[in-house]
Amino acid sequence: MLLNIRVVLVRPKGSGNIGSVARAMKNFGVRDLAIVAGGRTESFLARSMASHARDVLKSARRFASLREAVADCALVVGTTCRGGLYREHSRPPRDIAPAIAAAAEKAKCALVFGPEDHGLSNEDLKHCQQIITIPTDSEYPSLNLAQAATVCLYEIFVAALGDIAGEAIERAAAEDVERLFDKMKTSLLEIGYLDPQNPEHILFAFRRIFGRGGLEEKDVRILIGLFRQIDWYAKEGWKVAAEKKQRGVKVR
Amino acid sequence: MLLNIRVVLVRPKGSGNIGSVARAMKNFGVRDLAIVAGGRTESFLARSMASHARDVLKSARRFASLREAVADCALVVGTTCRGGLYREHSRPPRDIAPAIAAAAEKAKCALVFGPEDHGLSNEDLKHCQQIITIPTDSEYPSLNLAQAATVCLYEIFVAALGDIAGEAIERAAAEDVERLFDKMKTSLLEIGYLDPQNPEHILFAFRRIFGRGGLEEKDVRILIGLFRQIDWYAKEGWKVAAEKKQRGVKVR
Incomplete structure (x- = not known):
């Protein structure tokens, strides 16, 4: 043509x-x-x-x-x-x-x-x-x-x-995103970031931030990975870090 | 405009x-x-x-x-x-x-x-x-x-x-967002989430996620607050948590 x-x-x-x-x-x-x-x-x-x-x-x-x-x-x-x-x-x-x-x-x-x-x-x-x-x-x-x-x-x-595709991303299923927020809640309570009396308040801000641009499946995986790492650090990681610090090894 | x-x-x-x-x-x-x-x-x-x-x-x-x-x-x-x-x-x-x-x-x-x-x-x-x-x-x-x-x-x-469908948010200045990423990098290296050899790789995914929907000033403050809390936990918070656990107090 x-x-x-x-x-x-x-x-x-x-x-x-x-x-x-x-x-x-x-x-x-x-x-x-x-x-x-x-x-x-x-x-x-x-x-x-x-x-x-x-x-x-x-x-x-x-x-x-x-x-x-x-x-x-x-x-x-x-x-x-x-x-x-x-x-x-x-x-x-x-x-x-x-x-x-x-x-x-x-x-x-x-x-x-x-x-x-x-x-x-x-x-x-x-x-x-x-x-x-x-x-x-x-x-x-x-x-x-x-x-x-x-x-x-x-x-x-x-x-x-011809018609150009509209939204470029494929949003993850709502249920996957909910699982992400469940995970966020437990992790962020553990490190004292969320108010135990009203954890949903700040989580709502995150829902807004992520909801605005949307999350793909890959994004959900990356974010869940982050909160898993926070869990690990809260359970075990700090010991490793503390030990290294005692030995005078610069962490990072 | x-x-x-x-x-x-x-x-x-x-x-x-x-x-x-x-x-x-x-x-x-x-x-x-x-x-x-x-x-x-x-x-x-x-x-x-x-x-x-x-x-x-x-x-x-x-x-x-x-x-x-x-x-x-x-x-x-x-x-x-x-x-x-x-x-x-x-x-x-x-x-x-x-x-x-x-x-x-x-x-x-x-x-x-x-x-x-x-x-x-x-x-x-x-x-x-x-x-x-x-x-x-x-x-x-x-x-x-x-x-x-x-x-x-x-x-x-x-x-x-043409008619502009107004974007709902007022985006924060780029420099503020850069400071957020600077903070993210140090915090997430500390807890071992980022690969010290290539920390930018995963950060890039976050840039994309946040960039897609945009961040308002308020959002930047909330996110910086999260990473400050991670820093605090990495330095002091785990001690408090460990102590409470020893005393049998359920954290959270």
Whole structure:
């Protein structure tokens, strides 16, 4: 699917930017680079910014016009940071990315970026069926070309991945967590940390702390291990430590 | 809110990248740039890549260590493109961005990026409560530093635009949490719970558990209280307990 996405740079100026775009493309699984009128791909700067994406740079194709560069594309999406005539239908990349990902399942799709200084012209935008504007701070809305490409490619890549898993952890079963609190209670009473009259008071704070982020099974094991060690120390460990101290051995 | 976001670059190499990060920051309304150990902000390349964000570059602050750079931050989020030990809990920026935006409503939050070649070290990641990994193509997962920053800042900006489900807690400052871990380490070494050869290994699990849900100041006090009690028990408490046991008094 991503191999059906073509990035089209129209009249790019900085060859470093072309290299940076190539790198971002490869990072997000896109390989088809087209350059319309200008821009050097073989410069040292372009190659060094491309880093491990020199293959993308090398296979870039050149076209005399945007029309030719997108001739075989089923969907052509332009990018602009300005509002104004022909641009009022622009939408944020997150809204359009799923449509691009879906269209690219079946046919070539182009993502078109204008020159660094003025962006796509109205003439260029004629060839674009949809327009993306990346939301930015109004005080400095103009993104660097390669950074704009990065955001758009990232959005398409994420849309292509489909739903991203929600919570990253697998919470342990409630019963396991209860056993942890049982253990905590006896251990912390033993060392005099909990008030025997109301041990639940402080335990409640721990329930809150652990409950907030959740505990995985592994976490429960680690915590039970800690309270077992406290039990051991309370029964036997202090003797070992006391003996060592008597012998003048520095413990730890 | 966005003014509470700090971008921290750890040992950055290319001054052009620093300039590009400054530009992306200003594009997304973020101004607070911190640089840990190295990287030039006053070079021609840095200023030219920053474009209209030279003010961000100029006001960047330098720190000797990551710990100092994030000392006043309530939420510290690291970035990594590698999997592996200590990194398996990383999540995509889209999942974490709302929590960052919500936390930044109340306190300073840091977004931490490692050096271009190797990224954040395990030692650096110790200071990060959450870890972001930007989803990329497995064939070339390593994003350019400034492009990675662009994606993360973009996600936070978009999250800030949308409805923010407020995080329920006010996180304690990173330095307070570091003091908690310092205390934990000495106490848990004393009772033999941590491996003296590699105490950080298990502590890392605790960092993850506490970092996931966050700790408020009150929580930090409760936890420090627990480890102080362990210290007291290790020094004096066992004597009291042993004496009582000898006298046949049931402890607890």
